[in-house]
Amino acid sequence: MPSAPRDWVRVAVPAAIVMSVAPAVYATRYLTVDEAQHLAFPAATQFTEAHVIFRPSDVAAIERLSGQKVRSRGQQVWRAQAEGRLLGFFIVDYVIGKHLVIDYSVALEPDGRVKSVEVLDYREPHGGEITSHSWLQQFVGKTSRDPVTLDRDIRNISGATLSSQHVTEGVKRILAFYETCLR
Amino acid sequence: MRPASASARRSRPLLGTFVEIQAGGVSRGQLDAAIEETFRIVAQVHRLMSPRDPNSDVSRLNREAWARAVTVHPWTSEVLGTALELQAATGGLFDIGVAPSSWVDPLPPRPAIELMDGHRVHFVRPDLSIDLGGIAKGFAVDRAVASLRARDVPHGVVNAGGDVAAFGRHATPIAIRDPRHPRSILCQLELTNEALASSGGRIDLFESAPVTASAVLDPRTGAPARTILGATVRASTCMAADALTKVVMLGGESMTALLAHYRASALFLAADGQLHITSDWSGRVRLAA
Numbered sequence: 001m002p003s004a005p006r007d008w009v010r011v012a013v014p015a016a017i018v019m020s021v022a023p024a025v026y027a028t029r030y031l032t033v034d035e036a037q038h039l040a041f042p043a044a045t046q047f048t049e050a051h052v053i054f055r056p057s058d059v060a061a062i063e064r065l066s067g068q069k070v071r072s073r074g075q076q077v078w079r080a081q082a083e084g085r086l087l088g089f090f091i092v093d094y095v096i097g098k099h100l101v102i103d104y105s106v107a108l109e110p111d112g113r114v115k116s117v118e119v120l121d122y123r124e125p126h127g128g129e130i131t132s133h134s135w136l137q138q139f140v141g142k143t144s145r146d147p148v149t150l151d152r153d154i155r156n157i158s159g160a161t162l163s164s165q166h167v168t169e170g171v172k173r174i175l176a177f178y179e180t181c182l183r
Numbered sequence: 184m185r186p187a188s189a190s191a192r193r194s195r196p197l198l199g200t201f202v203e204i205q206a207g208g209v210s211r212g213q214l215d216a217a218i219e220e221t222f223r224i225v226a227q228v229h230r231l232m233s234p235r236d237p238n239s240d241v242s243r244l245n246r247e248a249w250a251r252a253v254t255v256h257p258w259t260s261e262v263l264g265t266a267l268e269l270q271a272a273t274g275g276l277f278d279i280g281v282a283p284s285s286w287v288d289p290l291p292p293r294p295a296i297e298l299m300d301g302h303r304v305h306f307v308r309p310d311l312s313i314d315l316g317g318i319a320k321g322f323a324v325d326r327a328v329a330s331l332r333a334r335d336v337p338h339g340v341v342n343a344g345g346d347v348a349a350f351g352r353h354a355t356p357i358a359i360r361d362p363r364h365p366r367s368i369l370c371q372l373e374l375t376n377e378a379l380a381s382s383g384g385r386i387d388l389f390e391s392a393p394v395t396a397s398a399v400l401d402p403r404t405g406a407p408a409r410t411i412l413g414a415t416v417r418a419s420t421c422m423a424a425d426a427l428t429k430v431v432m433l434g435g436e437s438m439t440a441l442l443a444h445y446r447a448s449a450l451f452l453a454a455d456g457q458l459h460i461t462s463d464w465s466g467r468v469r470l471a472a
Contacts, residue, residue, distance in 0.1 A: 008436050009465040013361075013369065013458045032344065034199050047235075076196055092196045101194050103201050120201065 033092060033105070033120070040107035040116050041080040041087050048079045052181050065144060065176035068169050075177055086110050089182055091174055092120070095166040102130075102163060106139075106171055112178045114142045117171060130163045144175040189214050195222055197229045198320050200344030204327065208337035208351070217334035224330045225343075228323040231256050232315045244304055245312040248296075252303040260302035262315055262322050262422070267296060269318075269426050272441055277430050279313045320346045321380055321425025328421075340374075341421075348378035348421045362413035362452060369413075369452060371469045378421035382428040383413030411435055411451050417464065418447035435459070 037047050053074040054062075062070050078090040089108045094101045107115040117139040119131040130136075138154050147153050150168045157164045190207030191214050202225050204218050231240045240259040247253050255263070269277040280295060296313070297305040320343045327341040328348045338351020349355040354373040361369040362383040372379075414431040418424040423445045431438055431449045436459060442449055448464035460468055 007439070007462050008459045009462050011458045011460070011470060012456055013452065013470065032200050033196050094194055101192065101203070103194060103196075 036092075036105045036118050036120055037078060037080065037090050039118065040090055040105065043082050044080040044087050045083065046081045047090065048081065049076065050079070051076050052177075054181075058180050061180040062173060062176040065179055066169075066173040068173040068176075070173070075174075075181070077182070080107075088115055089178070091177070093170055093174060095170040097163040097166060102167060104167060104170065106174045108174075108178055108182075112143055112175065112183060114139045114171065114175070116140060117167075119167070130157060130160050130167055135164070139171055142171070142175065144179045148172040148175065187211075191215065191218060193218050193222070195225075197222070197225050198323055198343055199233075199316070200320070202323070202327070202344075203342045204331070204339065205342075206331055206336045206339030209335060213334070214336065217331055217336050220334065221327050221330040221341075224326050225323045228258065228319060228326060231259050232262065232319040232322075234314050234316070241313060241315055244306070248304050248306040249309040249311065252297075252299060252305040254301060254303050257302055258322070258326070259315075260298065260304070262318055263296065263298055263304060265322075265422055265426065266315065266318050267298060269430070272444070273430050273434070273438075276433050277317070277426055279315055279317065280311055317429050318422055318426045320344065321378070321421035321423070324348045324378065324421035324425075346378075346380045346421050346425050347374065349374040350376055359413075359415055359450075369458070369470075370450070372417075372467055374417075377417055377419055378424045379415060379417050380421060380424035380428045381413065381415040382432050410454050412454055414449060414451035416442075416447050416449045418445055423447060 037044070041047075051074055054070065054072075059070045062068075076092055080087040080090055088110055091106045091108070092103065093106065094103045096102070103120040105118050105120055107117075109115050117136045119136070135155065135157060139148070142148050142153075148168060148171055150156050150165050154164075154168045187210070188208050189211040190205070192203065192205045194201050194203040196202075202222070204221060206214060206218060208214075209217070230236060230238075233239045234241050234245070236242060240253075240255040244253050244255065263279075266277070266279045270279070295306060295308045295311050297307065299305065324341045324343050324346050325348065328339070328350050331339050331341075332350060338353050340347065340349045340355050347355075347357060352375070354375045356371060357374055357379060358368045358371050359381060360383075361367050411432050414428045416424045416427040416431060418427060424447065427438075427442065427445060427447055427449065430441065431451050434441075435451060435453070438449070439461070442461060448461045450458060450460040450464065450468060452458050458470070
C-alpha cells in the first residue's frame with residue numbers, strides 16, 4: 001500500500017490526446033440506466049421495475065420467433081408511466097460485441113413498436129460506430145413482424161460487423177420477448 | 184482429476200448502472216454459483232438503498248425518520264455511519280442530505296441525522312431527506328468482493344459503473360477517461376487488492392455539445408463543481424474511494440489530510456488542464472501523453 005500522501009504532483013495534460021490502449025476496465029460509463037430511461041421517455045413520471053422469469057414455453061416461443069438463442073433466465077423490464085398511463089416499456093439487455101459485452105437498451109411503445117435503441121456501455125476498443133445515432137435510428141418503428149436482419153432492413157457497418165450483427169439480433173430477440181411476455 | 188479452472192464475466196443492471204463481475208480460478212460450477220450469489224447480495228444493497236424503491240431503508244427513512252426512530256438493516260447503518268463520519272471530517276463538504284427545494288439556510292450547526300444503538304436512525308429536521316448515491320455503490324462493490332472471497336474465488340474484479348475493486352494476485356489495468364473527451368484516455372494505472380472510484384462531468388456520447396455541468400454538487404452552494412473536471416480516488420475500500428471522489432471534486436488539494444487519514448491516493452483534472460496527483464501515487468499512474 002502506498003504511504004500517506006504528503007503533497008501533490010502537477011502535470012499539464014493537453015486535451016484531445018488519443019491514446020490507443022489494450023482493452024482495460026473503463027472507469028466511467030456512457031449512460032446510466034436512469035439517464036437512458038429519461039432519454040427514452042422524457043414525459044414519464046414513474047418507472048416500475050419487473051424481472052420476468054422465463055418459463056420453458058417462453059424460451060421456446062422467443063427462440064422460434066426471433067431465431068436467436070435465449071441465454072438468460074429472464075429479462076429485466078421497466079414500465080414507463082405518467083399519471084397511471086402506460087407510455088411504454090424500457091428493457092435493458094446485453095450482447096457480446098467481438099469480445100466484450102455491449103450493454104444496450106430498447107424502449108418500446110405500448111403496442112410493441114421500437115421507440116428507441118441506445119448503447120449504454122461499449123467496452124471494445126474498436127467498432128464504436130454502432131453507437132452512432134443514425135445507425136441506431138434504423139430500429140425506430142420496427143415490430144416483431146419486420147425482418148430486423150443485418151443487410152436486409154438494417155445496414156451493416158464495415159469494421160463493426162460483429163457488433164452491429166449482435167445488437168441487431170438482440171433487438172430482434174427483445175421484440176420476440178415483447179410478443180411472448182408483454183403483449 | 185481436478186476440475187479445470189474457469190473464468191467468467193457477467194454484467195447486470197443494478198444500482199442505477201451496470202454491475203460487472205469478472206472472476207476466475209475455480210471450477211465452472213463453483214464460479215457460477217459464487218457470481219450468482221454475489222449478484223444477489225448486490226441486489227440486496229440496491230433494495231435497501233435505492234431512493235426509488237418505496238420499501239427501501241432510504242425511502243422509509245425519508246418518510247418516517249423525522250417523526251420516530253426507524254430501524255434499518257445493519258448494512259444501511261454501516262453506510263450511514265461512514266457517511267456521517269465523512270460529513271463531520273469535511274465540514275459538510277460530503278453530504279448525503281438532499282436539499283429541500285426552498286434551501287436557504289446554511290448547514291445546521293448540529294448533525295441532522297442521529298444514528299442510535301440497534302441500527303435505529305432519527306432525523307432531527309423534518310425537511311431532510313437523504314440519498315446514498317454517493318457512497319452506496321462503493322459499499323455494494325465491497326460486499327461483492329467479500330462475497331466472492333468468502334466463496335473461495337481467488338481473483339476477480341467488480342465494477343459498478345466506475346466504482347471498481349480488484350482482488351487476487353493479478354494486477355488489473357484500469358483506464359481513466361478524459362472528462363473533456365470521453366472517448367480518449369487520460370491515464371492508466373493498475374489495481375491490486377484495492378479499490379478505485381471516479382467522479383466527473385456527465386458523459387453523454389449522444390449529445391454533440393459538450394456537457395459542462397458536473398454531476399457533483401457543492402452542498403454549501405448547490406452549484407455544480409466546475410474548477411475540477413474529474414477526480415479519481417484509490418483506497419482500500421470502495422466505499423471510501425466512492426465517497427472521497429466527491430470530496431476531492433469539491434475540495435481539491437485541500438483534502439490532503441483527509442486522504443491521508445483514509446490511506447487513500449487521489450488524482451484530479453482541473454479545468455486549466457493540470458492533472459494533480461498525490462505524490463504517493465504519481466509513480467504508479469501512466470499518463471496518456
